Amino acid sequence: MRFLVVGLGAVGSVFLSFLTRAKYDAVGLLKPGRDLKSIKVEGIWGEFDQNIKAINDPSLVPYKPDVIVICVKSYDTEDALKSVYKFVKEGSYILIAQNGYGNYERAVELFGKDRVILSRVIFGAKLLKWGSVKVTVCADDVVLGSPSGSVEEAFLKDLAHVFSQAGIPARYEREVYKYLWEKIIYNCALNPLGALFSATYGQIAENSYTREIMDRIIDEIFEVLKANRISTFHTSSQEYKEHFYNKLLPPTAEHYPSMLEDLKRGRTEIDALNGAIVKLAIKAGIKAPINQVITNMIKARENFK
Numbered sequence: 001m002r003f004l005v006v007g008l009g010a011v012g013s014v015f016l017s018f019l020t021r022a023k024y025d026a027v028g029l030l031k032p033g034r035d036l037k038s039i040k041v042e043g044i045w046g047e048f049d050q051n052i053k054a055i056n057d058p059s060l061v062p063y064k065p066d067v068i069v070i071c072v073k074s075y076d077t078e079d080a081l082k083s084v085y086k087f088v089k090e091g092s093y094i095l096i097a098q099n100g101y102g103n104y105e106r107a108v109e110l111f112g113k114d115r116v117i118l119s120r121v122i123f124g125a126k127l128l129k130w131g132s133v134k135v136t137v138c139a140d141d142v143v144l145g146s147p148s149g150s151v152e153e154a155f156l157k158d159l160a161h162v163f164s165q166a167g168i169p170a171r172y173e174r175e176v177y178k179y180l181w182e183k184i185i186y187n188c189a190l191n192p193l194g195a196l197f198s199a200t201y202g203q204i205a206e207n208s209y210t211r212e213i214m215d216r217i218i219d220e221i222f223e224v225l226k227a228n229r230i231s232t233f234h235t236s237s238q239e240y241k242e243h244f245y246n247k248l249l250p251p252t253a254e255h256y257p258s259m260l261e262d263l264k265r266g267r268t269e270i271d272a273l274n275g276a277i278v279k280l281a282i283k284a285g286i287k288a289p290i291n292q293v294i295t296n297m298i299k300a301r302e303n304f305k
Contacts (some may be wrong), residue, residue, distance in 0.1 A: 001162055004029060004065040004087070006080045009260070010125035011097060012071030013039050013133040014168065018049040022166035027061055028054035029083070036131055043125075043135035045167055057084050067117075067159065069095045070103070073262075074272035077103045081110055088115050091119045093151070095144070095159075097121050100272025101184055101280075104147070114150040117159070119143060120179040123168075124255050139251045141169040145176025181232050185221050185240065186248055187257075188273045189214040195268070196301065197260035202253030205245065215241060216290045217274070224277050227284035263301055270298040281295065 002025040005016040012028065017039040019026040030036060036054040041047060055061065065087055072080045077098065088094055088111045095117045096104045107116045124137040144160050156172045163170035173179060193204045193213060204210040222237035234240040262268040274291040281288035 001025075001066045001159070003027070004058075004061055004068045004084065004092075006068060006070050006084065007037060007072035007076070008039075009071065009073070010127040010133050011121060013070070013127065013131075014041070014135060015069050015071060015097065016052050016054075017041050017048075017133070018045075018161075018166045018168050020052050021048065021050050022162075024162065024166065025063060026053070027065075028052060029058060029061075030054050030056050032056050033257070038131060040132040042128075042133075042134070042283050044138060045135045053210045058086070061087070061140050064090055065092050066103060067093050067095050069097050070107070071097050073102055073267075074100045074269045075267060077106055081107055085110070093155075095119055097142075098268055098272075099183075099187055101276040102272050103181070105170055112150075113146070113148040116146075117151055117156065118145055118147055118176050118180060119170075120176060120183050122183055124252065126258070126261075134254075137252050137255055138169065139248065141171045143173045143176050143179045144170060145173050147177040149174070171176075175233075178231060178233050181225070181230065181247075182234075182240075184273065184276075185218060185232075186244065188221060188277060188291065188294075189217050189244070190249075191257040191259040192270060192298050194257040195263050196297060198260060198285055200253065201249055201255050201257070205253070213290065213294075216245070217294065220281075220288045220290050221277055223286065224284065225287055226279050227286050230280075231269075233246055259298075263298070266302050268298055268302060270295055270302075274298075 004027055005012050008028045016028045038051045040049050068084050088230045094107050103295050104118045118182050120143040122139045126134045144156050160170040160172045202263050219237045261269050275295045278288050279289040
């Protein structure tokens, strides 16, 4: 398979370096004015320096990619998708490897369900500096799938095998959309509070005040999901919270949210997380006041200089 990786932040750097090391054709697409020749990788999946190919102009990609891996922040999704429009129309697949709600949905609007693959990425990676990334934690495999069933299972299984062979554990799951929502809820509960208080996931879960806020965020999300007829693996917020606190959170308790670094740069993905919950609530004719307050607090911090 041939790959184009769009966005070489932490997650994109991992995909590009591991695929290149495994001898797959892989090219990274950078923002104009940026340059990158190699990526230094460290952390739980090993340490190595990998020479890579990266370009600034989609017209310079030397082949038609089989899969275009979208790794940009959610606020750059629109530009990223439009930049690779030509390839998708020629038969390339889009793989959404991003946080939050709305990225997959927008890709489907542009290209159709049969050209878009959804993934749930739940390994943690930190960009130490430009061209240097650390894989800090892996709570589960990367999960790949087609929520509509429009992409052939055989191809999705082959793609998961390629990633696993390259050193990024992955598997195919029919119910990938439920896996994505499990992570969205997880991120909504943890990321903004961790960013606002410069705390690890474990610290905000142990603090009685922030834990109460987390519980109310989760309760609200389940009300919104029910109102929008969106299914998850869990029948209630209480069932999810038991899974969240006992299974999901412990492996990442020492992790700081990437939103903490995003706040320092003045822009976050809050609109694809708690902000998306607020929009879904409005769509259903209900309110999500806790998620609204959290969204407003992050946006206020984005504007503080």
